[in-house]
Amino acid sequence: DQQVKQNSPSLSVQEGRISILNCDYTNSMFDYFLWYKKYPAEGPTFLISISSIKDKNEDGRFTVFLNKSAKHLSLHIVPSQPGDSAVYFCAASDRRGSQGNLIFGKGTKLSVKP
Amino acid sequence: GAGVSQSPRYKVAKRGQDVALRCDPISGHVSLFWYQQALGQGPEFLTYFQNEAQLDKSGLPSDRFFAERPEGSVSTLKIQRTQQEDSAVYLCAVWALTSGEEETQYFGPGTRLLVL
Numbered sequence: 001d002q003q004v005k006q007n008s009p010s011l012s013v014q015e016g017r018i019s020i021l022n023c024d025y026t027n028s029m030f031d032y033f034l035w036y037k038k039y040p041a042e043g044p045t046f047l048i049s050i051s052s053i054k055d056k057n058e059d060g061r062f063t064v065f066l067n068k069s070a071k072h073l074s075l076h077i078v079p080s081q082p083g084d085s086a087v088y089f090c091a092a093s094d095r096r097g098s099q100g101n102l103i104f105g106k107g108t109k110l111s112v113k114p
Numbered sequence: 115g116a117g118v119s120q121s122p123r124y125k126v127a128k129r130g131q132d133v134a135l136r137c138d139p140i141s142g143h144v145s146l147f148w149y150q151q152a153l154g155q156g157p158e159f160l161t162y163f164q165n166e167a168q169l170d171k172s173g174l175p176s177d178r179f180f181a182e183r184p185e186g187s188v189s190t191l192k193i194q195r196t197q198q199e200d201s202a203v204y205l206c207a208v209w210a211l212t213s214g215e216e217e218t219q220y221f222g223p224g225t226r227l228l229v230l
Contacts, residue, residue: 004156032217034218034219036221041223041226042223042224043118043205043207043221043222043223043224044157044205044221045221046212046218046219046220048216049216049217049218059214089156089157091156091219100209101147101159101162101170101173102147102149102157102159102207102219103159104156104157104158105156106154106155106156107155107156
């Protein structure tokens with residue numbers, strides 16, 4: 001039973017446009033959410049996070065939105081750049097700090113075309 | 115990242131062979147996590163250490179998997195009698211603060227294990 005779901009395996013976007021990656025979760029105990037970016041042959045790289053007490057967090061071109069009632073979060077990338085092409089993972093934790101392991105979705109492969 | 119190195123980066127093993135995968139975080143990280151990432155999947159939790167204590171090993175898929183962190187720094191994940199289904203990327207991670215004071219798990223580059 002998947003607790004974190006990324007229902008779109010892939011997404012293709014034109015350079016300069018907005019990329020929207022979606023993630024749904026089922027466990028209402030999750031209180032911290034993270035997005036990671038992964039290139040081949042590398043470990044996941046942290047992008048941005050959001051606590052359940054917020055509904056939006058922004059960092060440069062990246063914004064994460066959290067809708068707790070819908071158990072849904074999304075990552076917006078504006079404007080998209082070819083270097084953003086990678087696999088993006090949504091992850092969730094029910095305990096912040098040193099005791100929380102992360103539950104990951106299966107990832108969405110983003111392709112940004114010049 | 116927070117300085118997590120893993121070795122070897124690639125490992126090819128014959129079925130039935132034992133392997134040892136190493137994770138070496140920079141000093142000061144209390145927590146250490148191991149994950150397994152199969153092809154086309156997200157990372158899945160294997161086990162967690164707080165200093166030298168293994169507090170959670172609920173994700174280890176079988177008793178062929180064993181992890182240790184005897185001095186609370188370097189950790190080793192050992193897989194005995196490897197099977198083809200053990201082929202995956204094994205990731206090590208630690209919790210740390212970003213420059214923007216956000217908590218995150220920093221991951222090492224992973225060890226890609228291929229069992230033939």
